[in-house]
Amino acid sequence: xxxxxxxxxxxxxxxxxxxxxxxxxxxxxxxxxxxxxxxxxxxxxxxxxxxxxxxxxxxxxxxxxxxxxxxxxxxxxxxxxxxxxxxxxxxxxxxxxxxxxxxxxxxxxxxxxxxxxxxxxxxxxxxxxxxxxxxxxxxxxxxxxxxxxxxxxxxxxxxxxxxxxxxxxxxxxxxxxxxxxxxxxxxxxxxxxxxxxxxxxxxxxxxxxxxxxxxxxxxxxxxxxxxxxxxxxxxxxxxxxxxxxxxxxxxxxxxxxxxxxxxxxxxxxxxxxxxxxxxxxxxxxxxxxxxxxxxxxxxxxxxxxxxxxxxxxxxxxxxxxxxxxxxxxxxxxxxxxxxxxxxxxxxxxxxxxxxxxxxxxxxxxxxxxxxxxxxxxxxxxxxxxxxxxxxxxxxxxxxxxxxxxxxxxxxxxxxxxxxxxxxxxxxxxxxxxxxxxxxxxxxxxxxxxxxxxxxxxxxxxxxxxxxxxxxxxxxxxxxxxxxxxxxxxxxxxxxxxxxxxxxxxxxxxxxxxxxxxxxxxxxxxxx
Numbered sequence: 001x002x003x004x005x006x007x008x009x010x011x012x013x014x015x016x017x018x019x020x021x022x023x024x025x026x027x028x029x030x031x032x033x034x035x036x037x038x039x040x041x042x043x044x045x046x047x048x049x050x051x052x053x054x055x056x057x058x059x060x061x062x063x064x065x066x067x068x069x070x071x072x073x074x075x076x077x078x079x080x081x082x083x084x085x086x087x088x089x090x091x092x093x094x095x096x097x098x099x100x101x102x103x104x105x106x107x108x109x110x111x112x113x114x115x116x117x118x119x120x121x122x123x124x125x126x127x128x129x130x131x132x133x134x135x136x137x138x139x140x141x142x143x144x145x146x147x148x149x150x151x152x153x154x155x156x157x158x159x160x161x162x163x164x165x166x167x168x169x170x171x172x173x174x175x176x177x178x179x180x181x182x183x184x185x186x187x188x189x190x191x192x193x194x195x196x197x198x199x200x201x202x203x204x205x206x207x208x209x210x211x212x213x214x215x216x217x218x219x220x221x222x223x224x225x226x227x228x229x230x231x232x233x234x235x236x237x238x239x240x241x242x243x244x245x246x247x248x249x250x251x252x253x254x255x256x257x258x259x260x261x262x263x264x265x266x267x268x269x270x271x272x273x274x275x276x277x278x279x280x281x282x283x284x285x286x287x288x289x290x291x292x293x294x295x296x297x298x299x300x301x302x303x304x305x306x307x308x309x310x311x312x313x314x315x316x317x318x319x320x321x322x323x324x325x326x327x328x329x330x331x332x333x334x335x336x337x338x339x340x341x342x343x344x345x346x347x348x349x350x351x352x353x354x355x356x357x358x359x360x361x362x363x364x365x366x367x368x369x370x371x372x373x374x375x376x377x378x379x380x381x382x383x384x385x386x387x388x389x390x391x392x393x394x395x396x397x398x399x400x401x402x403x404x405x406x407x408x409x410x411x412x413x414x415x416x417x418x419x420x421x422x423x424x425x426x427x428x429x430x431x432x433x434x435x436x437x438x439x440x441x442x443x444x445x446x447x448x449x450x451x452x453x454x455x456x457x458x459x460x461x462x463x464x465x466x467x468x469x470x471x472x473x474x475x476x477x478x479x480x481x482x483x484x485x486x487x488x489x490x491x492x493x494x495x496x497x498x499x500x501x502x503x504x505x506x507x508x509x510x511x512x513x514x515x516x517x518x519x520x521x522x523x524x525x526x527x
Contacts, residue, residue: 005105012104012105017483017484020483022484023035033211034102038208039210040091043216045092054078055085056183064139068082082232083226087223089130090252092127108447109286111287111288112343113283116201117282123197126196130190132146132150133183137182138234139179139237141239151165153266153269244261259271297319297340299338304359312354316346320341323336324336338351340360348451349416350418350419350450350451352419354458354464356464358421367421367423367465374412384431387408388408388409388437388497389428389433390412390437391412391417391424391439392413392489393414393451396440396441403486403489417439417478422458426467433475435500440478441483459478
């Protein structure tokens with residue numbers, strides 16, 4: 001079985017499920033911004049780069065405040081462009097935090113996903129530092145406050161011969177070199193951020209980089225609207241004699257400022273460092289151990305036909321094809337055999353559903369294991385009596401088992417809809433079920449990324465391992481419902497049961513030999 005949420009993740013998951021359900025009702029699952037939080041960050045980063053390239057044409061390191069004031073007072077030069085630049089940076093931080101919270105709540109922060117988590121934390125840190133340098137470049141009272149607070153904390157380290165804070169006492173204006181360094185960092189950091197993002201998605205096959213076009217244009221339109229309706233006002237020019245308490249604070253990039261300002265410099269620096277260490281330690285704190293750690297997929301080499309379907313379907317590029325040993329008893333079947341890299345496999349089980357001969361998958365969740373389990377389930381739940389079976393993802397609609405059973409359905413939970421072998425659906429239909437409704441997670445919120453996508457292709461578009469043509473499609477349906485969508489799950493079930501009620505009850509084929517669709521190779525006892 002896949003690892004369930006632990007005690008740290010469960011409270012966050014409950015909040016996430018409620019927020020997702022609300023987002024789905026407002027926007028639909030395809031355009032729910034909570035499902036698109038990671039891709040929205042990329043879109044916002046592109047907006048920041050484009051708007052920043054325009055603004056930099058009019059910025060002067062010798063007169064930072066005056067040049068920004070000129071930009072802000074000129075609609076032609078880009079007062080609204082500055083607003084888009086500022087609002088997009090704040091929104092990017094918000095959506096990055098939402099994306100991080102989602103990965104944590106869904107238990108996608110440990111094991112083989114540790115690299116994605118760690119690089120994501122680095123990306124968030126780079127994004128915040130980039131925003132801070134942008135505020136300092138303006139050199140208004142808030143930019144000066146950030147510079148002084150940063151200098152105060154750095155001065156607590158015994159590595160500097162001269163205190164940095166002296167540069168901001170007001171005795172003289174900071175040197176132009178200071179603003180040039182800020183400008184250089186503000187330009188260079190996004191380039192470094194692109195590299196970190198590449199690492200972030202490096203272990204993902206077919207990563208989604210941008211949100212759907214309609215959502216992308218909506219985000220851009222909202223940024224422009226906000227910048228026009230509420231333009232960014234200029235704060236007073238930096239003044240060492242203005243009390244910090246009188247300076248408005250932008251909490252998107254400086255959320256830490258109200259805390260660190262109340263602490264001694266050394267303690268404030270230690271607080272930020274300790275907080276950073278905790279975030280980097282999340283993969284260790286949430287890692288499953290012992291029996292709770294899911295095992296990676298494995299391959300029955302004598303069953304594998306070398307078709308490469310599992311390689312194509314794996315969401316994490318964890319499966320490759322390798323040459324068979326020349327003396328292998330199965331060498332005549334194919335020149336190559338599938339190989340699972342356990343360092344990349346997250347045990348999602350999607351490969352099990354893609355294998356027609358059922359020769360790959362996590363232990364206990366291969367196609368053969370699934371058939372064995374459903375054969376036990378059919379007589380126990382009296383499926384042959386013409387009952388409707390709701391196949392539900394454990395992370396989604398299975399949470400509404402009582403509500404679905406109250407409607408007269410039999411609930412058959414699975415780890416992931418993408419792991420469901422089509423032969424299980426066929427066996428349920430041929431055993432006498434009135435219908436089989438598969439309730440997957442929304443396509444953009446599959447914990448294993450592409451589960452609903454491949455499920456749909458196997459059921460309706462003949463993708464291996466496809467649902468056979470002999471199965472009555474009127475008795476099979478795929479719908480989606482997240483963990484917070486009780487009404488939607490029940491509504492989908494009612495609609496399906498209404499449609500199947502007009503069909504004649506099928507004849508039960510309890511002895512149906514589903515294995516024959518795969519032309520199986522006998523499995524030896526040692527397997």
